[in-house]
Amino acid sequence: MRTIGVLTSGGDAPGMNAAIRAVVRTGLNKGLKVMGIQRGYNGIINGEIFEMDSSSVSDIIHRGGTILRTARSEEFRTEEGRKKAYNVLKVFGIEGLVVIGGDGSFTGAMKLANEFGVKVVGIPGTIDNDLAYTDYTIGFDTAVNTVLDAINKLRDTSTSHERVSVVEVMGRHCGDIALYAGLAGGAESIIIPEQPFDFDELCRNIIQSKARGKMHNLIVLAEGVGGAEELARRIEEITGIEARATKLGHIQRGGSPTAFDRILASKMGARAVELLLEGKSKRAVGIKDGKIIDVDIEEALSMKKESDSYMYELSKIISM
């Protein structure tokens, strides 16, 4: 293998730049030519491809977002679109492709490998932490810390006004951002799609903790369950206690990556290049029990993500 390509796809995540940097510099170190592809799969189809050198990735390890930009490509979802992409890859001499993204991006990479024999390796880049085969995805830790910072601030104002505060966080169908940030932030309640939610119990807890003299009540709500506005309105209606909703939105996707995400991204980026050089394909790089691993991409996609029920139960016990 002489030439590899790297792209970021789907939603952006802090740490993607650190992963790109590791891919480029590991590739160069091993004597490869490394091509940067802009705007995800659209960038292959449209030929937005350029050669990268060591300085192309200077001064980016601490930056959020992705210097390669990211996109969602409808055309790539069709076989015709992927055929076009394959032809462009051939023209540029790209034999191996590193795809940094979430499950959708992995599915696209898998199809490119199955249909046209392109060698692909996936690196999990998404704040959602919704991929079952890996303990962590790149960007998750930064997003949790962003949410935690917001929770700390909301706690101040919630206490001053003796209000209930409902914070809606991202994660799509995965409750990990809510669970980790909620536990770390000492939230009174964490509501996630993976666990049953009892509205009456929530209201009982709010009323009882107020009666015990608790000044604030913080509820972290995963977006996969519902909206914060509606929940705050219902809480206020039933308990008679003022409730305010905050939807954190896209700030959760930005910001300088944490040390954890930078290190994770650096290790995963390097491993992805090594796998291509070993002649491997259709592998997804991950981390399990602190060790960098790789699994078959199809197997990775078929695994069902489970939430950490120990963390959930613990949060219930120690947040009262």
Ligand code: ATP
């Ligand atoms: P995030 O988890 O941040 O949303 P993602 O990688 O899951 O990231 P998607 O929008 O699902 O984001 O996928 C990114 C791109 O991957 C799509 O725009 C499309 O080009 C490609 N893709 C997704 N699903 C498929 C599929 N079933 N077949 C072919 N390509 C796909």
